[in-house]
Amino acid sequence: MTGDVAPESPPVDPGAAMEALLDRIADLEQRLAGADERQEMFAQALDAFEGAVTEAAAMDVSALLHPAGEEQSTSEPEPLDMVRLYEWVQEHIGAWAQRKVLRSQGGSGGLRWCPWWDLHPEAVTRLEALRKSWTGFVKLKDPTAMTIYYRDFFDRTMEALMNETGPFHACSPAGHGKGDFVPIAPPPWERDSVPSAAETAAAPLGGEVNGVGAVNPYRKN
Incomplete structure (x- = not known):
């Protein structure tokens, strides 16, 4: 009994095989080059998007405070009115803000506050700037205006004043401490x-x- 004899495979042409392999390599290189270009385009688009977001955030507050067509004042800054500032701080911080502050001087960590804030030049300057910012924001009709005020102005001012290395670092509700200037x-x-x-x-x-x-x-x- 004779079995079926498998047909012989045609001889392999080394030249043709090498040419086919080179064609595949060239095709892969072309695909990789296209992928690199797409990746570069994606990276550039992402950079442009991040730049646009950063620029929009920077313009956010300016656009709110100075709407198009509104002329910005070029007059001299108004002099400091301590009575007005004291009343504003009392109403918008003293009778409104609630924070857990250190009750004794010399403690480590935690928030600091000085009831005699008017004895700290830095605090007076920062709080007057905050009052002016508040005055500008409350006049705006944009419903997000006050959210921006609290996020970008109130919170940052309070953090600068109340952190353990700020102007109130030697103070507590129990007493005013004379901190050294820089x-x-x-x-x-x-x-x-x-x-x-x-x-x-x-x-x-x-x-x-x-x-x-x-x-x-x-x-x-």
């Missing part, structure tokens, strides 16, 4: 030299520092 060196033209960090650490700012520091280019001989 140290500033003498004017450049009044310095003989600039002390090194080690020399500054060895003497208080404004005191005598031993040793020779860097030559002061501002010094007038």
